[in-house]
Amino acid sequence: xxxxxxxxxxxxxxxxxxxxxxxxxxxxxxxxxxxxxxxxxxxxxxxxxxxxxxxxxxxxxxxxxxxxxxxxxxxxxxxxxxxxxxxxxxxxxxxxxxxxxxxxxxxxxxxxxxxxxxxxxxxxxxxxxxxxxxxxxxxxxxxxxxxxxxxxxxxxxxxxxxxxxxxxxxxxxxxxxxxxxxxxxxxxxxxxxxx
Numbered sequence: 632x633x634x635x636x637x638x639x640x641x642x643x644x645x646x647x648x649x650x651x652x653x654x655x656x657x658x659x660x661x662x663x664x665x666x667x668x669x670x671x672x673x674x675x676x677x678x679x680x681x682x683x684x685x686x687x688x689x690x691x692x693x694x695x696x697x698x699x700x701x702x703x704x705x706x707x708x709x710x711x712x713x714x715x716x717x718x719x720x721x722x723x724x725x726x727x728x729x730x731x732x733x734x735x736x737x738x739x740x741x742x743x744x745x746x747x748x749x750x751x752x753x754x755x756x757x758x759x760x761x762x763x764x765x766x767x768x769x770x771x772x773x774x775x776x777x778x779x780x781x782x783x784x785x786x787x788x789x790x791x792x793x794x795x796x797x798x799x800x801x802x803x804x805x806x807x808x809x810x811x812x813x814x815x816x817x818x819x820x821x822x823x824x825x826x
Contacts, residue, residue, distance in 0.1 A: 632683040641687035
């Protein structure tokens with residue numbers, strides 16, 4: 632397998648792959664100054680054949696762009712052994728679940744999502760593609776998060792909330808009402824500062 636993105640996020644994903652006894656062939660990165668990371672080689676061109684990948688980049692828009700550019704690849708789903716995941720929940724291709732995360736019963740997580748360290752997703756949530764839940768995010772039950780949304784470190788969302796597509800929620804925000812597409816939200820309670 633290859634990891635697309637040779638930086639800090641890639642290091643964390645590499646260790647998740649190692650903890651699952653997966654063989655890492657190397658990283659792929661466009662930065663020509665990078666030649667190795669964690670002892671693995673860094674390549675600067677995409678393989679010309681189908682390979683197993685995980686996109687190890689935290690930026691949601693960049694992950695989606697890479698997926699659209701490299702269509703013939705096989706995307707692996709990685710779960711850290713210390714994560715707590717209900718066997719009645721599902722993860723899409725390319726999604727990564729970090730150490731200490733909890734995904735409870737009947738949760739659906741889309742493709743190429745990041746459920747970061749100690750994030751908690753409670754029952755019956757729906758997380759669409761290319762979402763990033765930062766460390767210590769807490770989603771109560773029946774929350775829906777739209778495509779491409781990034782929820783900042785330590786943010787909390789009460790039960791039954793719908794968050795639109797490509798929303799940015801600031802660190803520590805407390806979300807107590809629905810958020811439309813494309814907004815930036817900060818504070819406690821969360822308030823929209825940009826549409």
